[in-house]
Amino acid sequence: MKVIIVGAGEVGYNIADVLSREGHGVTMIDQDELKLQEIAEKLDVLTVHGSGSSPQVLRKAGLDGADMIIAVTNSDDTNMVACLLASSQSNVGYKVARIRNAELNGTSVIFDKNHLNIDLCINPEREAVKNALNLIEFPGATEIIDFVDGRIKLIGFSVGPDSQVIGKTLRELRLLYPRTKVLVTSIIRKEKILAPTGDTSMQGGDYVFAVSASDELREMLRIYGKSGEALKKVLIMGGGNTGFMLAEALEARGLSTKIIEKRSGRCEDLAAMLEKVTVLHGDGTNQELLQEENIQNTDCFIAVTDDEEANILGALLAKRLGAKKSIALINRVEYMPLVSTVGIDGVINPRHAAVSKILNYIRKGKIVSATPLHDERVEAYEVVALETADITDRPIKDVKFPPGTIVGAIIRREEIMIPDGDSVIRPEDHVIIFTLRSTIPKLEKMLTVKLDYFE
Amino acid sequence: MNFNNVLHILGLFLFFLGLAMIPALVISFYSQGGDLKALAGAFFATSGAGFILAILFEKTEEKISLTRREGFLIVTLAWVAAAAFGGLPFLIYGVTPTFADSFFETMSGFTTTGASVISGLDHLPRGILFWRAFTHWLGGMGIIVLAIAVLPVLGVGGMQLYKAELPSPVKDKISPRVVDTAKLLWGVYVLISLAQFFLLMLGGMNAFDAACHTFATMGTGGFSNYDASIGHFQSLYIEGVIIFFMAVAGMNFALHYRLFTGDFKSFFSDGELRFYLLIILVATAVVTIDLHLNLFYEMGKALRSSLFTVVSIITTTGFVTDNFDQWPLPSRIIILLLMFIGGCAGSTGGAIKCLRILLIIKHSYLEFYRLIHPHAVVVVKLGKQTVPADIMASIRSFFFLYISTAIAATLCMAFLGLDLISAFSAVATTLGNVGPGFGLVNPLSNFFEIPQAGKWILSFCMLLGRLEIFTVLVLFIPDFWKK
Numbered sequence: 047m048k049v050i051i052v053g054a055g056e057v058g059y060n061i062a063d064v065l066s067r068e069g070h071g072v073t074m075i076d077q078d079e080l081k082l083q084e085i086a087e088k089l090d091v092l093t094v095h096g097s098g099s100s101p102q103v104l105r106k107a108g109l110d111g112a113d114m115i116i117a118v119t120n121s122d123d124t125n126m127v128a129c130l131l132a133s134s135q136s137n138v139g140y141k142v143a144r145i146r147n148a149e150l151n152g153t154s155v156i157f158d159k160n161h162l163n164i165d166l167c168i169n170p171e172r173e174a175v176k177n178a179l180n181l182i183e184f185p186g187a188t189e190i191i192d193f194v195d196g197r198i199k200l201i202g203f204s205v206g207p208d209s210q211v212i213g214k215t216l217r218e219l220r221l222l223y224p225r226t227k228v229l230v231t232s233i234i235r236k237e238k239i240l241a242p243t244g245d246t247s248m249q250g251g252d253y254v255f256a257v258s259a260s261d262e263l264r265e266m267l268r269i270y271g272k273s274g275e276a277l278k279k280v281l282i283m284g285g286g287n288t289g290f291m292l293a294e295a296l297e298a299r300g301l302s303t304k305i306i307e308k309r310s311g312r313c314e315d316l317a318a319m320l321e322k323v324t325v326l327h328g329d330g331t332n333q334e335l336l337q338e339e340n341i342q343n344t345d346c347f348i349a350v351t352d353d354e355e356a357n358i359l360g361a362l363l364a365k366r367l368g369a370k371k372s373i374a375l376i377n378r379v380e381y382m383p384l385v386s387t388v389g390i391d392g393v394i395n396p397r398h399a400a401v402s403k404i405l406n407y408i409r410k411g412k413i414v415s416a417t418p419l420h421d422e423r424v425e426a427y428e429v430v431a432l433e434t435a436d437i438t439d440r441p442i443k444d445v446k447f448p449p450g451t452i453v454g455a456i457i458r459r460e461e462i463m464i465p466d467g468d469s470v471i472r473p474e475d476h477v478i479i480f481t482l483r484s485t486i487p488k489l490e491k492m493l494t495v496k497l498d499y500f501e
Numbered sequence: 502m503n504f505n506n507v508l509h510i511l512g513l514f515l516f517f518l519g520l521a522m523i524p525a526l527v528i529s530f531y532s533q534g535g536d537l538k539a540l541a542g543a544f545f546a547t548s549g550a551g552f553i554l555a556i557l558f559e560k561t562e563e564k565i566s567l568t569r570r571e572g573f574l575i576v577t578l579a580w581v582a583a584a585a586f587g588g589l590p591f592l593i594y595g596v597t598p599t600f601a602d603s604f605f606e607t608m609s610g611f612t613t614t615g616a617s618v619i620s621g622l623d624h625l626p627r628g629i630l631f632w633r634a635f636t637h638w639l640g641g642m643g644i645i646v647l648a649i650a651v652l653p654v655l656g657v658g659g660m661q662l663y664k665a666e667l668p669s670p671v672k673d674k675i676s677p678r679v680v681d682t683a684k685l686l687w688g689v690y691v692l693i694s695l696a697q698f699f700l701l702m703l704g705g706m707n708a709f710d711a712a713c714h715t716f717a718t719m720g721t722g723g724f725s726n727y728d729a730s731i732g733h734f735q736s737l738y739i740e741g742v743i744i745f746f747m748a749v750a751g752m753n754f755a756l757h758y759r760l761f762t763g764d765f766k767s768f769f770s771d772g773e774l775r776f777y778l779l780i781i782l783v784a785t786a787v788v789t790i791d792l793h794l795n796l797f798y799e800m801g802k803a804l805r806s807s808l809f810t811v812v813s814i815i816t817t818t819g820f821v822t823d824n825f826d827q828w829p830l831p832s833r834i835i836i837l838l839l840m841f842i843g844g845c846a847g848s849t850g851g852a853i854k855c856l857r858i859l860l861i862i863k864h865s866y867l868e869f870y871r872l873i874h875p876h877a878v879v880v881v882k883l884g885k886q887t888v889p890a891d892i893m894a895s896i897r898s899f900f901f902l903y904i905s906t907a908i909a910a911t912l913c914m915a916f917l918g919l920d921l922i923s924a925f926s927a928v929a930t931t932l933g934n935v936g937p938g939f940g941l942v943n944p945l946s947n948f949f950e951i952p953q954a955g956k957w958i959l960s961f962c963m964l965l966g967r968l969e970i971f972t973v974l975v976l977f978i979p980d981f982w983k984k
Contacts, residue, residue, distance in 0.1 A: 071677035
């Protein structure tokens with residue numbers, strides 16, 4: 047597949063990385079020549095210097111033969127024009143645009159076939175808000191990802207120091223708690239990813255990825271020593287787009303919410319737009335302000351400014367001052383492993399969310415949803431099992447998966463099954479599969495290879 | 502530096518090189534020339550050594566991703582190994598008496614130089630001759646690039662190797678992925694080679710000679726199956742076909758690819774290509790007149806001789822139809838200059854390359870312009886593209902290094918007892934991957950008389966010239982090895 051990516055920022059870079067490694071032909075357009083040089087050094091892609099809204103530049107990038115365009119610059123206008131050019135000047139099959147304007151979303155009329163004709167709009171801020179809401183609902187988790195429309199959740203959390211599971215093997219746990227449908231899919235111990243087996247025993251400080259049905263998540267987190275109460279009082283630091291959307295959503299859920307914003311003008315706007323939320327003017331990293339606002343009784347502090355270092359500092363400070371839980375918005379993957387070690391409870395990563403949504407879209411068809419996890423070395427897939435695929439109609443233990451691959455859940459109509467080695471995947475089942483990024487092409491082949499035969 | 506991966510890839514490469522000897526092996530089997538043992542021995546030694554190396558040093562990751570440094574190291578080591586192992590058929594068969602000779606001959610083959618230490622070619626068995634020509638063809642488009650196209654395990658790492666083997670002053674990836682780029686380039690190369698093969702057959706050459714001379718032409722190498730080179734055939738048609746395909750091989754293959762895709766405009770509007778054709782035109786005209794006036798050639802013969810020689814030298818092929826060492830001084834100086842100019846960037850030719858010469862001329866002109874208009878903001882342009890200052894800087898350094906290398910190597914050759922003309926032209930012709938020179942190494946003689954040490958120096962010059970200096974010399978910078 048030939049893909050043009052407009053915008054070599056964090057989102058563009060990460061998508062280019064994944065796609066080029068999977069063997070697609072990627073061309074990147076950006077106006078920053080230095081950034082392009084750096085990318086040409088690191089990735090096997092073609093780079094074109096220029097504006098993504100220029101027809102000439104797009105043609106030079108091979109618009110005529112392209113199958114997909116992904117416009118992810120910081121400017122909505124550029125992204126929309128790039129997609130418009132892709133459908134008017136050429137016949138590009140798939141168009142993805144990053145649209146930050148909160149007034150527009152995927153269902154807006156201007157994106158439909160008769161107007162801009164954009165197939166997928168992503169809004170990293172909106173994804174981040176979804177993410178944050180999940181974390182607020184399940185305070186024990188560090189990361190939460192929805193599958194099957196939210197009925198199954200994949201959560202990442204570190205095992206509590208006084209959890210009752212420490213020292214027990216996964217097999218014992220299954221016997222101890224037979225009613226909770228949980229599958230531990232990967233354990234990260236000392237920065238290394240382990241693919242757990244029944245004999246793997248839990249240790250304090252392990253970072254665990256597990257799949258569970260939504261209604262049993264609370265119970266599971268309790269077993270693993272993570273408190274399960276929902277939060278009531280939330281303090282948001284940063285009143286930008288993300289902060290505003292988050293406050294609006296929390297307000298709608300009836301949580302007591304405060305929002306701190308530096309710019310006084312923006313504060314006035316927020317106050318006008320929000321009904322019950324308390325808008326505070328000030329710096330979220332100011333200790334006095336936090337104490338004044340009763341930080342020690344706050345259930346959750348969420349820092350969502352544009353400055354990720356400030357977010358980390360704010361979250362740390364709030365935690366020290368007594369906030370029960372602190373969450374920071376972070377864009378750089380390098381910071382992710384740092385965060386849990388310094389004591390921040392949760393991370394929302396808009397870029398990550400945007401990348402996973404785009405990947406998810408690209409792998410559409412047989413794969414419903416794909417999500418990169420932890421340092422992006424692991425990916426979770428939601429796939430629809432095809433009659434012709436190698437994985438169906440035999441016990442899972444007989445399927446020859448690439449190493450490190452685990453089947454996390456099987457969903458058959460309304461029923462959710464957490465599988466063991468004897469479970470059988472039937473055609474039309476939704477299956478959640480975890481795998482290492484390096485084995486993805488192999489796995490994708492397994493899932494679809496026989497299909498070509500009949501088409 | 503991950504030496505495991507470096508040696509693993511080197512092993513794979515050697516194994517692959519061994520496989521490349523199979524066609525020669527087959528030909529030797531059917532032609533019964535007595536060289537089967539030599540080729541079989543070389544085949545087993547090369548692929549065996551590669552196999553053992555690849556197994557001994559296991560790669561540390563599924564898809565190897567290389568750093569730039571590893572890229573430089575692998576490419577240089579691979580070329581040295583190719584010359585060492587690729588020379589085994591000659592050494593075992595005995596056509597080259599010492600290892601230095603076989604190394605020189607094979608380095609000359611892979612770097613598409615065409616400088617030989619072997620005489621009495623007309624009586625050599627076919628397997629040996631085929632392998633000798635085949636090294637030209639493999640080396641022309643790049644042995645590593647071929648490996649990238651066919652060895653999927655190189656994966657992402659291929660990019661670093663590609664950049665180290667085909668350094669180009671400007672970007673010319675024709676497809677987003679390096680694997681696809683490598684495949685397309687080799688595809689174009691194979692197609693053009695087939696065309697030449699059939700045209701040569703039409704001219705009455707037998708299939709074996711046609712294949713060998715196609716390899717030597719398309720790689721811009723210059724090994725012939727005969728001591729008299731192309732002069733052996735005494736055919737205007739064959740000379741015409743070879744002139745045309747030498748000229749084609751000296752052009753940028755990315756442009757050929759564009760031509761195949763129907764993009765005639767970018768082919769004929771290419772600044773470098775026009776410059777290249779202009780040099781050929783002017784040089785041919787001057788040499789023709791010189792030969793006519795001073796050597797009393799009639800016009801037709803003068804044109805035929807000079808066009809063939811000019812194209813053969815500027816593309817760095819090195820085929821000969823006429824002993825240009827006997828030509829008048831003006832013509833000889835032009836030939837010597839052409840050895841430094843070389844073909845287009847992205848071609849199979851060597852030397853400094855037309856693109857660099859063109860940009861340096863433009864740059865120098867702008868210096869004058871700046872003297873007249875001190876406040877003018879000027880940039881070097883190629884077509885409509887601006888050439889960034891850092892690329893200009895690296896072209897100037899390249900130019901400097903190329904000339905310094907030539908001078909240093911000439912000095913070494915002088916110490917070994919060569920006269921100035923022989924020493925300088927031997928260095929110019931090997932550094933530029935041309936083949937024949939003047940004096941001791943004139944087109945009718947060869948490099949056998951050069952002392953052993955001189956053969957090593959000239960082999961090194963060929964390697965430097967083929968990998969465009971930086972890739973090899975960077976290994977001698979202490980910082981390269983620091984952790």
